[in-house]
Amino acid sequence: MDRFTALQVFRHAAELNGFAEAGRRLGLSPAAVSKNIAELEAHVGTRLIHRTTRRMALTEEGRIYLEHVVRGLDALSEADETLSPLRKEPSGTLRVSAPMTVTLTQLSASIPRFLSRYPQITLDLHLDDRRVDLIREGFDLAIRGSDSLEDSSLIARKLTVMSHVLCAAPAYFEARGRPKSPSDLRSHECIRFSLSGHADVWEFHKDGRTERIPVSARYSVTSSLAVRDALREGFGLGLIPFPYVGGDLREGRLQCTLEDWSTVETTLYAVYPSRQHLAPKIHVFLDFLTEEFSRV
Incomplete structure (x- = not known):
């Protein structure tokens, strides 16, 4: 039994005082109306409508039940109407999780422009390099960086690809010299971004060859901005x-x-x-992200 349909049939039959009228209003056959009423009565365990071939009337139980059914269906209708503006206009609170460095270096300066464009949206932006559980933690969307995106039930939109460079300050190269090949890195001071998927092994490719260099670092840190600061200071x-x-x-x-x-x-x-059923607030933020990262 489709309980929602059965409740609508019961209400219309009671208010219109007839099965045929209820069927016409709901686009159902007389047989379907009768079936829904019978299944609803079986569900509640009592007779709701006395009916003969000529007339129908609510039982006492039916009158009591109808009061509750009307209130419940009206409440559901009001709930739908409450959400209607949210389905049409970008509005409401948008909870987003994003990596700190990506956001601070490439996105955060543009956030005010996004909020000015959509004044009905409130943005709750969490800067966190950990991988959040969107459903359990109540996030609408997350930005994730990955060498390969893991399989999941989440929908993913590609924003950009960031190449990596091996670099240091001029003072470091003056003091320690430049590596001539990846294997030379074993004798250099390396700074390790510990949250990276390639934190422990740095991989290099050339002319069909691949070299994988285990990283032994005195300084491991969970922020790429901290790595950049150490590079600027000539540490490694x-x-x-x-x-x-x-x-x-x-x-x-x-x-x-x-x-x-x-x-x-x-x-x-x-x-x-x-x-x-993607909410407009999520849709416009996805478009904003695509626009911003394509600009960068």
């Missing part, structure tokens, strides 16, 4: 996404090395629970 070499150090490289504070070798890339995704 770091493998870091290019967007985080692009300005430093252009202005000479940092320099790349082993540039004839390619290395890892990190793909950024926007992930969200479902493509169905």
